[in-house]
Structure formats: C-alpha cells, structure tokens
Amino acid sequence: MGRAPCCDKTALKKGPWTPEEDQKLNAYIQKHGQGNWRALPKKAGLLRCGKSCRLRWINYLRPDIKRGNFTPQEEQTIIQLQKILGNRWSTIASHLPGRTDNEIKNMWNTHLKKRSGTNPNTSSSSSYSSNLCTVQNDPRMNIVCREATEQNTYDTDINRPCTPESPNSVCNFSYSSELPQLSAEQIKLFSSAYGVCNMPEYYQFLGSHGNTNLSIRSVVETDEKKRI
DNA sequence: AACCAATGCAACCGCTCTGCA
DNA sequence: CTGCAGAGCGGTTGCATTGGT
Numbered sequence: 389m390g391r392a393p394c395c396d397k398t399a400l401k402k403g404p405w406t407p408e409e410d411q412k413l414n415a416y417i418q419k420h421g422q423g424n425w426r427a428l429p430k431k432a433g434l435l436r437c438g439k440s441c442r443l444r445w446i447n448y449l450r451p452d453i454k455r456g457n458f459t460p461q462e463e464q465t466i467i468q469l470q471k472i473l474g475n476r477w478s479t480i481a482s483h484l485p486g487r488t489d490n491e492i493k494n495m496w497n498t499h500l501k502k503r504s505g506t507n508p509n510t511s512s513s514s515s516y517s518s519n520l521c522t523v524q525n526d527p528r529m530n531i532v533c534r535e536a537t538e539q540n541t542y543d544t545d546i547n548r549p550c551t552p553e554s555p556n557s558v559c560n561f562s563y564s565s566e567l568p569q570l571s572a573e574q575i576k577l578f579s580s581a582y583g584v585c586n587m588p589e590y591y592q593f594l595g596s597h598g599n600t601n602l603s604i605r606s607v608v609e610t611d612e613k614k615r616i
Numbered sequence: 617a618a619c620c621a622a623t624g625c626a627a628c629c630g631c632t633c634t635g636c637a
Numbered sequence: 638c639t640g641c642a643g644a645g646c647g648g649t650t651g652c653a654t655t656g657g658t
C-alpha cells in the first residue's frame with residue numbers, strides 16, 4: 389500500500405492556468421485570505437489540487453511579486469547565498485523581496501550556475517543531510533553544523549529568529565579545533581548572507597574565537613553591544 | 617520557409633517537515 | 638510518544654518560444 393494521494397487527481401485539471409482560474413483564486417484569497425489549501429479549490433470553485441493553487445498563488449498571483457529581469461545585485465546575492473547555503477531556494481528567496489524560490493531556482497539553473505562555475509556534484513545541498521555538513525567546500529571554511537538529530541540546539545531554519553524564548557532557534561555553528569580560522573573573504577561571504585555585522589570587528593571577534601565553539605547569536609549580540 | 621536544437625519558465629511530483637490530537 | 642494530515646520545499650518535467658542552419 390502506498391502513500392495516499394494528496395487529492396483525487398482523476399477529476400482535477402492540470403497544466404497551465406487560465407485567466408478565469410487565476411481570477412477565481414485571486415478573488416477567493418482576497419476575500420478569505422490564505423490557508424487550508426486542501427479545501428480551497430472546492431470553496432473557490434476550482435478543479436485544481438490544493439498544492440497547485442498554493443504554487444500558483446505564491447509564484448504568480450501574489451501582489452508583492454516583483455516581475456522582470458534580475459538586477460546584477462540580485463544575481464550577485466543569489467550566487468553568494470548559493471555558495472553558502474546550497475540549493476535552499478526558499479531561504480535564498482527570503483533575502484530577495486518580491487522574488488520567489490521557483491524563480492530563483494530557475495534563474496540559477498539556467499544562468500547563474502554556469503557563470504559561478506559551480507560543480508553540481510559538489511554543491512553543499514548534497515552534503516547537507518550528513519551528520520556534519522560543511523557549509524562551503526573550501527576546506528578552510530570550517531563552519532560545521534551539527535544536525536538536529538545530534539544536538540537539539542541546532543536549528544536548520546536560519547530564517548527563524550534566534551530569541552531567548554526559543555533557544556532551539558540558536559544556530560550553533562562550531563569551529564573545528566584542528567582547522568585554521570576563516571579568511572576575511574569567507575567571513576564576508578558568511579556575514580553578507582546573514583546580514584549581521586561590520587567586517588573588521590566581526591573578523592577580529594571570530595578570529596579570537598577561532599578554536600572554540602560559539603553560537604552565531606552570541607557573536608551578533610556581542611558585536612551589536614560593542615557598537616552601541 | 618521549414619526544420620531542429622537550445623533555452624526559459626511554469627507547473628508537477630514526491631519527499632520532508634511541522635503541528636496537533 | 639506516536640501517527641496523521643496539511644503545508645512547504647527542491648528536483649524534475651513539459652511545453653512554448655527563440656535562434657541557428
């Protein structure tokens with residue numbers, strides 16, 4: 389016995405959306421808001437799977453979607469973040485307002501992958517599921533994160549804010565004691581992804597802690613205090 | 617003009633994650 | 638603690654368009 393299908397596919401329409409369907413979906417969400425995608429198609433009078441409706445809304449109909457070509461700055465951001473995060477498109481998309489994960493993924497696969505010279509076989513996403521995953525392939529980038537299965541203090545969702553109320557959201561990156569410290573360039577890359585700090589100070593701070601375990605939150609907090 | 621290959625994008629599929637009973 | 642349902646994510650596919658011969 390296999391997994392139950394998410395919806396009855398036999399009676400559902402597939403393929404490109406028509407303007408009428410877009411209008412129905414749009415009208416329904418304007419009136420009732422997002423949520424309960426499974427029930428939405430029926431209520432909105434659409435012969436579509438809930439997943440399909442969600443995708444259509446998120447990637448195309450949402451009012452805050454930015455249309456048109458990517459700016460060079462956006463492209464740079466994608467390249468940098470992909471180096472650090474791997475193919476975590478939704479996380480990357482959260483750094484680019486108005487852009488969707490699907491759009492970014494397509495952009496990467498069709499344009500940026502070639503330009504950045506990334507070998508698809510060594511992308512960090514493939515190593516992400518291992519117990520200790522190296523964020524970057526450069527052996528000097530010794531930021532390793534422990535899987536949640538090993539330590540509950542690590543949270544794989546970097547978007548979730550680290551707050552005192554949710555200690556499990558602390559991103560506990562540890563620096564292996566046998567390995568050299570990060571280069572300034574690597575720190576810059578890392579920091580630009582998280583938007584956390586002022587380079588020279590941050591580099592000094594990390595350098596001074598290069599051989600100890602530390603949490604990103606404490607780095608950020610200490611750095612902010614220093615600047616206040 | 618006709619054909620074919622390459623490209624780009626929208627949408628689908630299947631798996632994982634999360635919240636809740 | 639466990640199992641289930643719904644939501645979310647990333648990889649892949651299919652098709653329309655574009656460019657080259």
